[in-house]
Amino acid sequence: MPPKLMIPGPVDVEAAVLDMLAEPVQAHYGDEWVAIHNETLELLRQVFVTEGRVYMLPGSGSLAADAVIHSMFKPGDRIALGINGFFGIRWREIIEANGMTPVVIETPLDQPLDPAAFDRLLAEDPSIAGVAAVQLETSTALLNPIRAIAQVTRKHDKLFVVDAVSGLAGAEYRMDEWGVDATVSGSQKGLGGVAGIGLAALNDRAWAAVEQAGPARSWYLDLRRWEWYVQNWADWHPFPITMPCSVILALRVALQSLLAEGLDNRLRRCETLAQRLRAGLVEIGMELFIPETLMSPVLTAAYCPPGAKSADVVRFVAEQHNIKITAGFGAVKDQVVRIGHMGAMISENDIDRLLDALRHFVDEYAAQAARPDEG
Numbered sequence: 547m548p549p550k551l552m553i554p555g556p557v558d559v560e561a562a563v564l565d566m567l568a569e570p571v572q573a574h575y576g577d578e579w580v581a582i583h584n585e586t587l588e589l590l591r592q593v594f595v596t597e598g599r600v601y602m603l604p605g606s607g608s609l610a611a612d613a614v615i616h617s618m619f620k621p622g623d624r625i626a627l628g629i630n631g632f633f634g635i636r637w638r639e640i641i642e643a644n645g646m647t648p649v650v651i652e653t654p655l656d657q658p659l660d661p662a663a664f665d666r667l668l669a670e671d672p673s674i675a676g677v678a679a680v681q682l683e684t685s686t687a688l689l690n691p692i693r694a695i696a697q698v699t700r701k702h703d704k705l706f707v708v709d710a711v712s713g714l715a716g717a718e719y720r721m722d723e724w725g726v727d728a729t730v731s732g733s734q735k736g737l738g739g740v741a742g743i744g745l746a747a748l749n750d751r752a753w754a755a756v757e758q759a760g761p762a763r764s765w766y767l768d769l770r771r772w773e774w775y776v777q778n779w780a781d782w783h784p785f786p787i788t789m790p791c792s793v794i795l796a797l798r799v800a801l802q803s804l805l806a807e808g809l810d811n812r813l814r815r816c817e818t819l820a821q822r823l824r825a826g827l828v829e830i831g832m833e834l835f836i837p838e839t840l841m842s843p844v845l846t847a848a849y850c851p852p853g854a855k856s857a858d859v860v861r862f863v864a865e866q867h868n869i870k871i872t873a874g875f876g877a878v879k880d881q882v883v884r885i886g887h888m889g890a891m892i893s894e895n896d897i898d899r900l901l902d903a904l905r906h907f908v909d910e911y912a913a914q915a916a917r918p919d920e921g
């Protein structure tokens with residue numbers, strides 16, 4: 547039996563998604579494929595809740611981030627960036643790698659980004675071209691106030707780019723209604739597909755910036771190139787490269803399933819599971835890393851039982867109970883575990899099995915501690 551995945555992505559996928567990966571290889575061009583490709587984009591628009599352009603970029607979420615930053619901004623541009631964890635830091639690297647300057651607004655790991663700080667910065671520094679922030683900071687399970695930051699950014703008429711790699715379809719997100727200009731995500735988390743596709747969604751404001759951004763410094767990351775194929779090869783090959791058809795077919799099945807359940811229903815299901823897990827953790831004595839009100843519905847970070855190390859908890863749960871969870875990040879790596887409950891494949895039974903496994907760990911750990919001579 548493969549282990550139950552309760553990590554923050556990739557997620558276990560539904561049987562129909564897995565079956566699709568075993569289907570014969572398809573050609574990535576021609577009428578039949580173009581219809582599948584376009585239908586998948588339409589499903590994605592429903593999940594991003596946008597009427598904008600969506601691109602499936604073979605690669606991962608980070609590639610989509612790289613493509614969006616590369617395409618929307620010019621070298622030398624200053625981009626206000628919220629950082630309160632590892633993935634915020636990754637955006638700093640991506641912005642710098644593209645020759646732009648991140649102007650960092652930082653909050654501690656356990657605190658959400660502050661929309662008022664963005665408001666002040668944008669008021670003081672009109673040279674800033676755009677704002678970037680991570681929705682669900684996967685390193686800590688914290689959900690940032692994207693809607694409020696979007697409001698502030700739009701007030702100052704700047705572009706807003708959001709990393710929704712781990713939060714999409716796991717926490718409320720309404721790109722057009724909230725006024726987010728570009729969103730980046732990936733196929734392997736809340737959407738319920740397998741890894742392999744970076745996703746980029748851009749509204750007309752973002753697209754106008756792409757058109758004005760000057761010469762590209764990359765071939766693959768240049769979204770104007772991707773759009774050229776949409777416009778000029780629409781009838782047989784609306785993308786510049788060979789697409790991973792099997793991965794896209796699997797993603798399409800996952801999206802169909804997600805939308806059949808209904809986005810809101812999926813979110814409610816995630817919330818119910820999260821509450822069940824968190825109540826159980828507290829009962830076991832595993833304190834939540836941040837208050838529940840700050841956590842996303844699809845990821846939980848909790849301190850290990852007192853005295854225990856995350857590596858030991860993770861190993862025990864894997865070896866004794868065949869469930870894969872993961873450690874914390876950075877400064878709290880040894881003290882914190884992270885438990886993913888995203889996608890379609892987490893049930894109440896999985897949550898209860900994990901809680902049993904953690905209870906078992908606590909009992910064994912306490913029993914060992916009571917026998918100091920055995921270490």
Ligand SMILES: Cc1ncc(COP(=O)(O)O)c(C=O)c1O
Pocket residue numbers: 554555606607608609633680682683684709710711712732
């Ligand atoms: C919030 C966030 N951003 C970006 C990434 C990077 O995505 P990928 O690993 O698909 O490149 C991740 C991956 O876990 C993530 O959680």
